[in-house]
Amino acid sequence: MKVGVLALQGAFDLHARTLEALGAATVRVRTAAELADCDRLVVPGGESTTMSMMAERSGLLEPLRDFVGAGRPTFGTCAGAILLASEILDGRPDQHCLGGLDVAVRRNGFGRQVESFETDLEVPALAAAGLGDAPFHAVCIRAPVFERVGPDVQVLARVDGRPALVRQGAVTAAIFHPELAGDTRLHELFLLG
Amino acid sequence: MSPSSQDPTPSTPHDRGTQLVKRGLAEMLKGGVIMDVVTPEQARIAEDAGACAVMALERVPADIRADGGVARMSDPAMIVGIQEAVTIPVMAKARIGHFVEAQILESLGVDYVDESEVLTPADETHHIDKWAFTVPFVCGATNLGEALRRISEGACMIRSKGEAGTGNIVEAVRHLRNILGDIRRLTQADPAEQFDWAKRLQAPLPLVQEVAETGTLPVPLFCAGGIATPADAALAMQLGAQAVFVGSGIFKSDDPAPRAKAIVEATTHYDDPHILAKVSRGLGAPMTGIGMDDLDVRLADRGW
Numbered sequence: 001m002k003v004g005v006l007a008l009q010g011a012f013d014l015h016a017r018t019l020e021a022l023g024a025a026t027v028r029v030r031t032a033a034e035l036a037d038c039d040r041l042v043v044p045g046g047e048s049t050t051m052s053m054m055a056e057r058s059g060l061l062e063p064l065r066d067f068v069g070a071g072r073p074t075f076g077t078c079a080g081a082i083l084l085a086s087e088i089l090d091g092r093p094d095q096h097c098l099g100g101l102d103v104a105v106r107r108n109g110f111g112r113q114v115e116s117f118e119t120d121l122e123v124p125a126l127a128a129a130g131l132g133d134a135p136f137h138a139v140c141i142r143a144p145v146f147e148r149v150g151p152d153v154q155v156l157a158r159v160d161g162r163p164a165l166v167r168q169g170a171v172t173a174a175i176f177h178p179e180l181a182g183d184t185r186l187h188e189l190f191l192l193g
Numbered sequence: 194m195s196p197s198s199q200d201p202t203p204s205t206p207h208d209r210g211t212q213l214v215k216r217g218l219a220e221m222l223k224g225g226v227i228m229d230v231v232t233p234e235q236a237r238i239a240e241d242a243g244a245c246a247v248m249a250l251e252r253v254p255a256d257i258r259a260d261g262g263v264a265r266m267s268d269p270a271m272i273v274g275i276q277e278a279v280t281i282p283v284m285a286k287a288r289i290g291h292f293v294e295a296q297i298l299e300s301l302g303v304d305y306v307d308e309s310e311v312l313t314p315a316d317e318t319h320h321i322d323k324w325a326f327t328v329p330f331v332c333g334a335t336n337l338g339e340a341l342r343r344i345s346e347g348a349c350m351i352r353s354k355g356e357a358g359t360g361n362i363v364e365a366v367r368h369l370r371n372i373l374g375d376i377r378r379l380t381q382a383d384p385a386e387q388f389d390w391a392k393r394l395q396a397p398l399p400l401v402q403e404v405a406e407t408g409t410l411p412v413p414l415f416c417a418g419g420i421a422t423p424a425d426a427a428l429a430m431q432l433g434a435q436a437v438f439v440g441s442g443i444f445k446s447d448d449p450a451p452r453a454k455a456i457v458e459a460t461t462h463y464d465d466p467h468i469l470a471k472v473s474r475g476l477g478a479p480m481t482g483i484g485m486d487d488l489d490v491r492l493a494d495r496g497w
Contacts, residue, residue, distance in 0.1 A: 008461050009224040009245055030462060045221050047245035047281055054243060054461050078221070092240070092280060107280060113304035114327045116214045117207035141217045142282065142304070159205045180217050 003191070004029040004038030006064075008054040010046015010079060014179040018187050032063040040073040040190070043080030043098075045141065045177050048088075048107065051079055052096045061096055068100035073170045075190040081173035082107060082144050089147060100171035102150025103163075109145025109175075116141045118181075121157040121164060129192060131185045138164065138176035145175065210327030212349065218282070218304065218329060219350035219413040222246055222436050226426065226457050227415075229253050229440040231271075233278035239443075242453035246282040246304065248438065249275040254311045254358030255441035255480065258490065264312045266294040272301055284331070289496055290316025292325075299328040305350070306330045308343075310495035311357045311440075318497065323347030333417065335368045335493050337375040338394030341404070344412055345397045351410060353434070354493040355418015358441050360482030362419040364493060365429060369416060373433045380408045418493070421446070421479040423459030423472050430463035447477035 005016045007028035016026045019042070029035045041064075043051075055061050068074050068084065076084040085097050087104040110116070120135035127133040138159065146163040149155060156172075157165035165174045165186075170193070178186040208214075225245025230236040231253060239247050251267040252260065266287055276283045282304035287294035289308055294315075298306050308321050310333050323330040324347035333354035334340035340351045353372070355365030375394075379401070382390055387405050391398040403411055416429035417438035426437045437460055443453045455472040462468040 007224070011220045011223060013223070014220060030465075046223070047221065047225060049240065049281060050225055050243045050245045050457070054457070057243075057458060058461070090280065112302045113218050113282065113329065114299065114302055115207075115209065116218065117209045118211055118213055119205045119207060121205070139213055139217050141214060141221055161204075177217060177220075180213060180220065 001025065001039045002027055002037055004035055004041040006041065006043045006051070006080070008046075008058065008060075009050045010044045011177065011179055012042075012044045012046075015042045015044050015077075015187075018179050018184055019191070022184055022187060022191060024191060029060075030058060032059055035060065035063050035067060038067075041067060041075070042190070043074065043076040043083050044179070045078035045080060048079035048082040049092050049095055051083060056096060065098050068098050068171060071170045073190065073193055074100060074172070076171070076173040077177055077179065078141065078143060078175060081105060081175055084171055084173050086150075087148075101166065101168050101173055102153055103146050103166060103173075104148040106145045106147050108142050109147070110140060110143050113142055116143070119159065121159065123157045123165060123186075125156045126185050126189060129189055131188055136178070136185065137181040137183055138174075139180045140176045143175045215329035215349040216412050219331070222282070222415075223413060224461060225436050226453075226460050227284065227436065227438045228443055228453060229438070230275060231444070233274045235444055235449075236275045236278045238450050239453060240279045240281050242450060243457035244281060244453065245436070246284055247275065247279060248284045248286065248307065248440075249303075250286055253441040253444060254492070255360070255445050256358075257311060258358040258492075266291070266297065266312070269297065269301055272298070272303065276302070286312055287321070288312040289314040290319050290321060292321045295321055295326060295328075295330075299326055303328065308332050308348070310354055310492045314495050320346050320496070331415070333493070333496060334372060336371040337379070337404075338396045339496065340372055340410060340414075341394060341396035341400045344410070345400060348412065350413050350415060352415040352417040352438055354496070355416070355420075356485065356488070357418045357492050359419050359485070359488070360421040360442055360445070360480040361485065362421070362425045362428065363485060365416050365418045365420065366432065368418075368493070369429065369432045369434055372410075372414065376404055376408060376410070379405045420456070421482060423455045423469060426456045426459045427463040427469055430460060436460070441480055445480035452476045452479070
């Protein structure tokens with residue numbers, strides 16, 4: 001099994017190193033040929049508008065849509081969650097989404113960097129998967145907010161009562177950064193799923 | 194507005210301004226290009242080109258160099274105008290040691306403060322105590338000791354100083370090689386030698402020991418100062434920088450928009466010469482540039 005990490009811009013190295021520490025073989029994906037080699041994909045945090053433009057200019061938009069549409073496991077964090085949404089609020093008009101998740105997501109929903117924060121979240125899905133019942137430490141950096149989640153979207157954790165970790169089919173998305181907190185359990189859950 | 198007593202929404206504690214949160218934004222900017230802009234219109238060109246952030250300032254370094262005089266923090270009205278023009282993070286510069294300029298920038302909600310040698314220093318002994326702020330700081334460095342001193346003061350991102358406003362990459366290359374070469378050498382030092390490294394670098398021992406152990410700076414290392422072409426950006430990335438700042442190099446060139454776009458693509462595909470060749474074609478003239486022997490003022494000498 002090969003796990004791709006979309007490496008157009010952002011925190012892709014930290015995701016790749018976390019996955020490698022868990023024994024996964026990883027590919028840093030910058031081209032369609034590299035994506036074709038992958039069974040699973042992480043779409044990292046970073047600047048979502050930059051990642052959208054670079055996906056388009058690198059000929060990756062349709063291959064990424066096909067990858068997600070084919071039901072291959074995909075995990076998006078922060079900007080990655082924005083890319084996987086079906087609707088983007090406060091985005092650029094030319095910003096693309098891959099549409100694996102029936103959600104409307106608002107960019108920078110908590111505000112600018114001075115409003116960025118860390119907090120502990122209850123994630124019952126971790127305990128259910130045998131990964132322990134300790135809270136998950138969530139780091140939210142200029143984080144987006146899921147403002148609408150469709151009926152087929154499962155909410156796995158909340159911040160301030162609002163969805164923060166969601167799943168629909170093979171697609172999982174977090175508004176926070178599990179790759180920053182030194183807790184590998186959400187990556188383990190992704191590799192199990 | 195505070196939630197009313199009827200509000201059923203449970204609130205989660207928010208710990209703001211932590212090292213993880215501050216360094217985290219620098220992690221998110223990796224692999225990207227941060228562009229100097231002086232007007233909302235330039236900020237939109239930068240965002241359209243794929244910049245991951247912009248640096249709002251009144252004059253690009255080439256003009257600061259040409260104009261002389263004292264260079265200060267930009268007019269808040271100008272910074273707010275740029276914040277309103279784009280959706281990507283906005284950084285701004287404060288003078289070295291000028292903690293009140295930094296307080297003002299924090300109150301404006303800028304996403305990163307650059308305590309920058311490009312502006313005229315306000316304090317010839319002390320840098321800003323960056324631990325005292327919620328907003329994160331980036332600082333320039335020419336060598337490993339300077340980088341670790343800035344980190345000890347609370348900087349959450351280090352950039353090479355290079356020689357801003359010259360369009361000449363030679364100093365940025367020197368600084369990246371100084372920092373990364375010394376990190377490689379330090380990892381070979383035994384524990385007794387690490388004490389001597391701390392003394393020679395004039396840097397705190399615990400940070401020296403951490404670098405010796407991990408083989409990397411505790412915060413992201415970006416390149417700044419002299420990038421003018423896509424190949425310059427890719428050179429910085431191949432040398433080991435994790436993202437690039439482009440100051441005068443874009444808006445002092447003949448045709449800024451395509452050059453900005455090409456530098457973004459070169460930063461993503463920095464190790465693919467075929468893509469670099471493709472994006473480097475037909476960009477018009479880069480900024481003219483200045484040789485180091487022709488400089489009256491070395492901005493990189495500012496900072497202590």
